[in-house]
Amino acid sequence: MPELLLELFSEEIPARMQEKAADDLRRMVTDGLVNAGLTYEGAKAFSTPRRLALTVQGVTARSADVREERKGPRVGSPEKALEGFLRGAGLTSIEQAQIQSDPKKGEFYVAIINKPGRRAEEIIADLVPEVIRGFPWPKTMRWGERSAPKDTPYAGPDAEGPNTLRWVRPLRSILCTFGPDTEEPTIIPVEIGGVTSGNLTFGHRFMSSGEPIRIRRFDDYQPSLERAKVVLDAERRKAIIETEARNLAFAQGLEVVEDKALLDEVAGLVEWPVVLMGTFDPAFLAIPDEVIRLTIRANQKCFVLRDPATGRLTNKFLLTSNIEARDGGQEIIAGNQRVIAARLSDARFFWEQDQATRLEDWAKKLQTVTFHEKLGTQAARVERIAALARELAPVVGADADDAERAARLAKADLGTGMVGEFPELQGVMGRYYATAQGEKAAIADAVRDHYKPQGPGDAVPTEPVSVAVALADKLDTLMGFWAIDEKPTGSKDPFALRRAALGVIRILLGAERKLPLLTLAADKQTPEAARDLLSFFADRLKVYLRDEGARHDLIDAVFALPGQDDLLMIVRRVEALGRFLDTEDGRNLLTGYRRAANILRAEEKKDGEGAFGGEPDGKLIAEAGLPEEKRLYEALSVEERAARADVEHENFEGAMSALAKLRPVVDAFFDKVTVNTDDPAIRLNRLKLLDRLRQATLTVADFSRIEG
Known part of the structure; x- marks a missing residue:
């Protein structure tokens, strides 16, 4: 079956946009083909710095003929109704419609619309310009004389002004061929923005001859580019970079510090990757490793190397060139070394200057930094965090003075030169500066770790002082924004409050610490805001537990109980409930509970809700009850x-075991006892006994929420 090959060749596409752009091209073209009535067997998209490419295999040669019946208004309807029907059906007069009869609705008009199928070439010729004009680039630009406003000195005869083609970078050529592999493919005629389609592409900007390369189909497209020094597949470019980098590092007895995001970016900067090794002055190794890595990564997109024996960085780095230089890359290496030396000199300046000022003095600068217009300055926030960290210290087993001290220093590095240059180092630099000025290790670590966890894959702090400050930081954020009614709505969460709540959950569960959130929040805001915040935590905990594999119905069954504000206890109760229901006693007790609940529900419809509350009459059971009834009454009490x-x-395990002992007496009760007996007093008492069973299960969970 025929194959479509499409390439959009342009100036350099930003690396961060390439992967999504390739996926968008595949999606838009294949969706367009299907919507037009064509089918296909497979599609794959590619991207390099200068091109997006797509191959679609097994495309049908023609769309099917379509016959559509469109029902219209009744015969004799007003003129406006008839006119609307004609417009929608594409008819010029009502005589072109048929009249059909319905026994109930009478006679009405029907338009028979026959749409003949179209050749795939025609469909593709219409589709490609639509895809190009509607492409969802994050940013686009206009260029060339067509983009000039009409009637200006710079405008050409075809000037379109703002209506001209917009693309991420100037679009230079379009390759578009279609046809079976047994025939010469057809060039699909496309013209957009002065660019006309053909069957030509171009190789590497510097390493190829520069002459156009004639292409027939994908089978010769990819090899032709390879010969012209272009590796089409981004995954293959990544593999080449990884392999060459590891080999160069291994030859020096070193290892590459892996960086997936950097690898993705570098693979989007080159079409023919060549990895080279450079060095910098060993004196710069006195700077923290994190600073060296960020400096080299941010400024030159290079990988750093470490000594596996010590774990520390070395004075070597790896760069990825886009050419095979005649001098073996020496000039390229030298250029990168000069830039890196200059940037590391700047970093060393910040490192030394920052340490000349104590963290306490850096912290004073936070008085002029606004955290939020309704929540005051960063300095005011630090005071709140320090007070809360002291309050939480006994709960998590931390020294209160150390927790308060760490909290007061935690945000101090925000004013330093190094964090101003590299904001992602906040906390990291604070720890270095705290250690340098002689702070306790627990305090210095808490300065670094109080931001954690910052994402699902980030580790949680475990040391008590770090736990206290991290909790205080996140809880202050949550309680502050709840107090001013700035809560997440839908998918919007500008202050990352969901992440903060999940961080609190992970810290408490990881440290196995109890913390009554409702009591804590109620001391610092209105009862309504405190309850709403607790509900927010409940939703986050449900998401977290579901991701961990817990059953959602068990979570709901525990949360349905009143006063559930201790996250650790909630999780333990859910876990115990899950284990209990996995046993035969648990499953059978749940069955007995449901039978009791169903009977109560049916009888409450007659007698009214709550009619069977209160204690059963023990004297009546003793005098007139059946043996199974007496045993259930006694077992429930115990x-x-x-x-x-x-x-x-x-x-909670013990509570479940206690309830499990009810299982045999509940089974026996339902086997031998008739609840709805003719005696009204005995009937009422037995229903009260079943309500007592329902209330007993509420000691551990709301069994009505449990499924299955």
Whole structure:
């Protein structure tokens, strides 16, 4: 079957846009083909710095004929209704419509619309300009004389002004061929923005001859580019860079510091990757490793190397060139070394100057830095975090003085020169500066770690002082924004409050610390805001537990209980409930509970909700009850009390075991006892007994929320 080959050749496309652009091209073209009535077997898109390419295999040669019946208004309808029907159906007069009869609706008009199929070449010729004009680049530009406003000295005869073609960078050529592999493919005629399609492409900007390369189909497209020093597949370019980098590092007894994001970016900067090794003055190794790595990465897109024996960086780096230089890359290496030396000199200046001022003095500068217009300055926020860290210290087993000290220094590095140059180093530099001025290790580590975790893959702090400050930082953020009613809405979360809540959850669970959130929040804001914040935490915890594999119905069953504001206890209760329901006793008790709940629900419709609340009449059971009824009454009294005692002592496994002892007596009750007996007093008492069973299960969870 025929194959479509499309290439959009332009000036350099920003590396960060290439992967999505290739996917957008594949999606837009294949969706367009399908919407036009064509089918295809497979499609794959590619990107290099100067081109987007797409191959679609197995495209049908023609779309099918379509016959459509469009129902219209009744015969005799007003003129305006008839006119609208004619416009929609593409008819010029009502005589072109047919009249059909319906026994109930009478006679009405029907338009029979026959749409003949179209050749794939015609469909593609219409589709490609639509794709190009509607391409979702994050940023675009106009260029050339066509982009000049009409009637200006710079305008050509075809000037279109603002209506001219917009593309991420100037579009230079379009390759568009279509046809089966047994025939010479057809060039699909496309003209847009003065660029006309053909069957030509171009190789490497510097390493090829510069002459156009004639292409028939994808089978010769990719090899032709390879001969012209262009590696079409981005994944292959990444593999080449990785392999060459590791080989060069291994030859020196070193290892590459892996950086996936940098690898993705570098692969988008070159069409013919060549990895080279450079060096810098070993004296710069006195700068922290994080600073060296960021300096080299941000300014020159280079990889750094470390000594596997020490784990420290070495004075060597790897760069990726886009050409095979005649001098082996010496000039390229020398140029990169000069730039890196200059940037590392700047970094060393910041490193030395920052340490000349103590963190306490850097912290004073936060008095002029606004955190939020409704929440005051960063300095005011530091005061709140310090007070909260001291309050939380006993809860997490930290020294209160150390927690407060760490909190007061935690944001101090925001005013330093190094963090001003590299904001991503906030906290990291604070730890270095705190260590340099003689702070305790626990305090210095807390300055670095209080931002953690910053994402799902980030580690959580575990040292008590770090835990106290990290919790205080995140809780202050959440309580502050809740107090001013700046909460996340839908997909919008400009202050990353969902991430902060998830961070609190992960820290508390990781450190296995109890923290009554409602009590803590109620002390610092209105009861309504505190309850709403707790509800937000509940939603985040549900998401977290579901991601961890917990059943959503068990989470809901625990959250349905009143007063659930201790995240650690909630999780332990959910885990214990899951293990209990995996046992035969748990499954059978759930069955018994449902039977009781169903009976109560049906009878409450007659007697009214809550009609069976209160204690059953023990005297009546003793005098007139059946043996199974008596045993259930006695077991409920004992096991419910035991379950409540276990819950109070946070022994959820014990509470489940207590409830499990009800299973045989519940089974026997339903086997031998008729609940809806003719005696009204006995009926009421037995329904109260079932309500007592329902209440007993609420000691551990709301069983009505459990599925399955």
